[in-house]
Amino acid sequence: MMDMSKLPILKDYEEKIYVCNRCGFCRPACPVLSQKNMEETASPRGRMSLIYGLITNELKPSMTIVDKIYLCTTCRYCYVKCPAGLEVDRIIEVARYELTKITIAPPEAHKIISSKIDNYNNPFGEPQFDRIKWLQRESAMKLPEKAKVLYWVGCMASYRVQDTAITTTKILRHANVDFTILGTEEGCCGSVLLRTGQRNPVVNKYARINVEKISAKGVETLVTSCAGCFRTFSKDYPEIVGDLPFEVLHVSHYIERLIKDRRIEFKEGLPMRVTFHDPCHLGRHVGVYDAPRNVIKAIPGVELVEMVNTREEARCCGAGGGLRSAFRELSITIAAHRLKADALPIGAKVLVTPCPFCILNFEDATKVYGIGIDILDLTELVCKALRI
Amino acid sequence: MFMKQRKLVQIIEKLKNIVRSEHVLTSYEERYCYSRDASLYWAMPDVVVRPHTTEEIVEIVKLANKEKIPITPRGAGTNLTGGAIPVKGGIVVDMTGMNRILEINRTNLIAVVEPGVVHEDLEKELAKHGLFWPPDPASTYSCTIGGAIAECAGGMRALKYGTTRDWVLGLEVVLPTGDVIKTGAMTLKNVTGFDLTRLFVGSEGTLGIITKAVLKVRPLPEALLRMSAAFYEIEIAGLAVSKIFETGIVPTIIEIISIECIRAINEWLKLGLPEVDALMVIDLDGTREEVEKLAGKVEKILKDVGAIEIKRATTAKEMEDLYLARRAAYPSTFRAFRKSLTVDDFCVPVNKLPEAFRLAREISKKWRLPMAIIAHAGDGNIHPIWPVDVRYPEEIDRVLKCHTELSHGILKLGGSISAEHGIGILKASLIEEEYGKKAIEVMRAIKRVFDPNDIMNPGKIAL
Numbered sequence A: 001m002m003d004m005s006k007l008p009i010l011k012d013y014e015e016k017i018y019v020c021n022r023c024g025f026c027r028p029a030c031p032v033l034s035q036k037n038m039e040e041t042a043s044p045r046g047r048m049s050l051i052y053g054l055i056t057n058e059l060k061p062s063m064t065i066v067d068k069i070y071l072c073t074t075c076r077y078c079y080v081k082c083p084a085g086l087e088v089d090r091i092i093e094v095a096r097y098e099l100t101k102i103t104i105a106p107p108e109a110h111k112i113i114s115s116k117i118d119n120y121n122n123p124f125g126e127p128q129f130d131r132i133k134w135l136q137r138e139s140a141m142k143l144p145e146k147a148k149v150l151y152w153v154g155c156m157a158s159y160r161v162q163d164t165a166i167t168t169t170k171i172l173r174h175a176n177v178d179f180t181i182l183g184t185e186e187g188c189c190g191s192v193l194l195r196t197g198q199r200n201p202v203v204n205k206y207a208r209i210n211v212e213k214i215s216a217k218g219v220e221t222l223v224t225s226c227a228g229c230f231r232t233f234s235k236d237y238p239e240i241v242g243d244l245p246f247e248v249l250h251v252s253h254y255i256e257r258l259i260k261d262r263r264i265e266f267k268e269g270l271p272m273r274v275t276f277h278d279p280c281h282l283g284r285h286v287g288v289y290d291a292p293r294n295v296i297k298a299i300p301g302v303e304l305v306e307m308v309n310t311r312e313e314a315r316c317c318g319a320g321g322g323l324r325s326a327f328r329e330l331s332i333t334i335a336a337h338r339l340k341a342d343a344l345p346i347g348a349k350v351l352v353t354p355c356p357f358c359i360l361n362f363e364d365a366t367k368v369y370g371i372g373i374d375i376l377d378l379t380e381l382v383c384k385a386l387r388i
Numbered sequence B: 001m002f003m004k005q006r007k008l009v010q011i012i013e014k015l016k017n018i019v020r021s022e023h024v025l026t027s028y029e030e031r032y033c034y035s036r037d038a039s040l041y042w043a044m045p046d047v048v049v050r051p052h053t054t055e056e057i058v059e060i061v062k063l064a065n066k067e068k069i070p071i072t073p074r075g076a077g078t079n080l081t082g083g084a085i086p087v088k089g090g091i092v093v094d095m096t097g098m099n100r101i102l103e104i105n106r107t108n109l110i111a112v113v114e115p116g117v118v119h120e121d122l123e124k125e126l127a128k129h130g131l132f133w134p135p136d137p138a139s140t141y142s143c144t145i146g147g148a149i150a151e152c153a154g155g156m157r158a159l160k161y162g163t164t165r166d167w168v169l170g171l172e173v174v175l176p177t178g179d180v181i182k183t184g185a186m187t188l189k190n191v192t193g194f195d196l197t198r199l200f201v202g203s204e205g206t207l208g209i210i211t212k213a214v215l216k217v218r219p220l221p222e223a224l225l226r227m228s229a230a231f232y233e234i235e236i237a238g239l240a241v242s243k244i245f246e247t248g249i250v251p252t253i254i255e256i257i258s259i260e261c262i263r264a265i266n267e268w269l270k271l272g273l274p275e276v277d278a279l280m281v282i283d284l285d286g287t288r289e290e291v292e293k294l295a296g297k298v299e300k301i302l303k304d305v306g307a308i309e310i311k312r313a314t315t316a317k318e319m320e321d322l323y324l325a326r327r328a329a330y331p332s333t334f335r336a337f338r339k340s341l342t343v344d345d346f347c348v349p350v351n352k353l354p355e356a357f358r359l360a361r362e363i364s365k366k367w368r369l370p371m372a373i374i375a376h377a378g379d380g381n382i383h384p385i386w387p388v389d390v391r392y393p394e395e396i397d398r399v400l401k402c403h404t405e406l407s408h409g410i411l412k413l414g415g416s417i418s419a420e421h422g423i424g425i426l427k428a429s430l431i432e433e434e435y436g437k438k439a440i441e442v443m444r445a446i447k448r449v450f451d452p453n454d455i456m457n458p459g460k461i462a463l
């Protein structure tokens, strides 16, 4: 099928690729590079060189190039550091798409994910019915057929980090929000496919189907607790299907709104010292930095201590861009580095973050490396404060 | 491919016995990533090695010397003159893996580092101890200390503090023969024999591989006062520098940026800088009383010369904005020109600054090149910046011709063709014009003493 979306192709970035003057300012930012002890081939500039080689035909597409181009979490930190303002992360994503088009990419792990999504509607290959298992664990409740707000749970929270799904629904119920979910009708948003160069099924199918299903519920606002889904709905879908017929909010936005409207009130204090980790796909990708912080600050007793590298300078957790699925060990060392280099030195005992991908990776890192720090989803913190 | 395939295979095997095999990069794509630096040049290495200890480097160099294979040391590859380009192929030795800060000693005022430490990392670590290392190249985010030493990097603070050569006390170097020598000392003073440390500083990797450095550091000054002044003509800004010096005041920095940068910064960061021909930023450091007193004097001089909008930064925000303005000059010019940039580097006696500015503009105009100027003006150090679309050889050619013509002009003014970016490939043909034949012969003779087989970064500095 023809790609009718407005998603860019490599040619669209050609001018930009020639602008890179190899100053290397992007190098120290890269979470992958620091784990590879600064080897140029694993750096943003290295990836830009390889893409330059592809564009100028000085290089032919090869497995080595695929390897290097997929060593990226699409964390976008390099973009923040680039004096020319080059969106290295997007250029990498588009290069992945071109390599996928000629079938030498993606790596096997990502191909498997794609086929699982195709067959099971989720990247884990779990039964569709299990998508609402967490809901059964939560006291059985009836959700309306139609509602103003739709909570988009996302695959990660549905199957792997179910606490996030449970606490998010608890909060919505506590605030008497007229909301529903798609339940077993929910599928994958396609985030992982877009990030790994496999955009076709998202462009041809998933984006449209998801938007249709959501619209059919009469929804005005979509709320999601996943930074990856949020980026996909708020940035990618409009490029694929045009403006969406509903508003897209991350749960941190929505809770901030509920607090402001006094639909949530914190009556008791929660004496706790926490730090906050900005998920890349929420922060650098969409620019949401204040909403989750405002929620944390609204809880009496909670003291928020910032890490040195924070907001647009936040180091990545290592899970994004398909890195966790294809290079698990590397991905977890990146998470461990974030905790050890940034969170521990400020004496943080609890790290709060509003993304199930970050949570999973950080939790794995604490186990593998024995790092003494609790990882909490923002919604879990809010539930604790509300005593629900 | 410079080496015969069979020999290369043997060399690679031997290298893999010296360092872990994952630290020997052989694929075309991997080597391609090491084929360029921030200059306009390009050449493929035959193999890239990433050592992590001095011992490994000794073995690598011994092997290369025995087999007469060229070696090009490389830091972060941010130099602008082609220093890290393996023009004769051979082995690129990537030093970025050796990146430990070994010691910071507040009492002795020294820091001991491995060469791959990134400049900004050192700066941050030193700040935690209330210290700083004065050389501050604008490439701080990426460049390594080894690269800074090999290029004798400067920066803004060079006016008051001098360049890298004034802040290195000692080195450990692996010579092209594989011998390891120590130069200088861990002490603040030392005249034990010839000053080999200074010989290595600025030697661009042609005499040996630096594996450790003892740096002289300073406590951070108590107070810093920042001010700016705008000028209708950049030549007048140049003149103002001489006038400040004539009264015996030496600020920490005197920077000048031209209208092209000012406009670009305003467009990007909305700082509302006065859009006149040139903007000057001055820093004074010392005790609080000192800087207040000096600032008053400097303001008066600036006014007398004809500066407008002389402003002292009084709040932290104003301090930051002005610093940002200077730091953003390069990136915003980048964004405004929407092309890759070539940054040149000259030095003139301070009283020749007005002429040098005029000359840079005239010659750029002649070659139909838009140009922005960023100048560490207090040093007489000018960086003309030309945008270049690397897809068009004709455009690159014009930039190079403009650069050469300007170099001749700068030499006529009694200046130097390189203030802080080195010679590399770009300026090799100009070095004799600056020094004469005999001086080059002396340099070549020194090179032979260190490197009889000419394996260490061959093809650079006209050696």
Ligand SMILES: Cc1cc2nc3c(=O)[nH]c(=O)nc-3n(C[C@H](O)[C@H](O)[C@H](O)COP(=O)(O)OP(=O)(O)OC[C@H]3O[C@@H](n4cnc5c(N)ncnc54)[C@H](O)[C@@H]3O)c2cc1C
Residues within 6 Å of the ligand: A022, A023, B037, B038, B072, B073, B074, B075, B076, B077, B078, B079, B080, B082, B083, B084, B095, B115, B136, B137, B138, B139, B142, B143, B144, B145, B146, B147, B148, B149, B150, B151, B152, B153, B154, B155, B156, B204, B205, B206, B208, B209, B210, B211, B330, B420, B421, B457
């Ligand atoms: C945007 C930008 C701004 C810049 N601003 C400044 C500035 O303000 N002031 C300034 O002085 N320079 C500046 N530079 C130039 C450059 O960044 C500096 O020269 C820097 O110090 C080079 O360090 P590097 O680690 O990148 O070295 P590389 O580029 O990798 O190497 C530079 C030279 O050093 C040699 N070398 C590297 N490591 C070793 C070692 N361990 N032993 C022996 N030889 C070695 C190499 O062979 C090469 O000849 C700038 C460059 C850019 C791109």
Ligand code: SF4
Residues within 6 Å of the ligand: A029, A030, A031, A032, A033, A043, A044, A047, A071, A072, A073, A074, A075, A076, A077, A078, A079, A088, A089, A092, A316
């Ligand atoms: S997006 Fe992140 S992981 Fe990818 S190249 Fe840039 S800094 Fe590295």
Ligand code: SF4
Residues within 6 Å of the ligand: A019, A020, A021, A022, A023, A024, A025, A026, A027, A044, A045, A048, A081, A082, A083, A084, A085, A086, A088
């Ligand atoms: S920071 Fe930007 S211009 Fe510099 S090397 Fe990286 S991508 Fe290229």
